[in-house]
Amino acid sequence: MNIALIAHDKKKDDIIRFSQKYHSVLSKHELFATGTTGMRIADEADLKVTRFQSGPLGGDQQIGSKIANEEMHMVVFFRDPLTAQPHEPDISALLRLCDVHQIPVATNLAMAEIMIQALDHKDFEWKNIIEKNRKQE
Numbered sequence: 001m002n003i004a005l006i007a008h009d010k011k012k013d014d015i016i017r018f019s020q021k022y023h024s025v026l027s028k029h030e031l032f033a034t035g036t037t038g039m040r041i042a043d044e045a046d047l048k049v050t051r052f053q054s055g056p057l058g059g060d061q062q063i064g065s066k067i068a069n070e071e072m073h074m075v076v077f078f079r080d081p082l083t084a085q086p087h088e089p090d091i092s093a094l095l096r097l098c099d100v101h102q103i104p105v106a107t108n109l110a111m112a113e114i115m116i117q118a119l120d121h122k123d124f125e126w127k128n129i130i131e132k133n134r135k136q137e
């Protein structure tokens with residue numbers, strides 16, 4: 001499974017702790033991240049991560065493009081809801097694409113924990129449900 005990991009600056013410590021705690025689950029998957037988040041996860045959580053541009057330079061859009069191509073299967077995006085971001089349209093576009101393509105997305109630590117545990121238990125049925133709906137259309 002391809003998983004994107006993204007965090008705004010004030011949430012970076014959270015995503016590092018999350019990545020360290022769930023290292024054994026995450027290390028079984030292909031990880032992708034925006035620039036600075038990816039660098040810190042690789043250094044501090046010892047995980048192999050394919051890095052895109054930093055968010056403000058287009059990293060969210062690069063991950064969005066993977067979602068549009070059905071090449072990203074899960075997104076962990078710890079947004080900072082209390083700080084204005086210069087690339088707010090890119091952030092909204094990424095979250096919108098998750099909904100368009102039915103990609104599970106966690107925007108905070110609490111949901112990310114539920115999602116990663118479900119992943120570890122192989123609880124995800126959403127792809128089968130989507131396939132069934134497509135066949136009925």
Ligand SMILES: O=C(CO)COP(=O)(O)O
Nearest residue numbers: 034035036037054055056
């Ligand atoms: O801005 C971001 C997501 O919108 C994250 O970018 P960085 O990981 O490069 O800090």
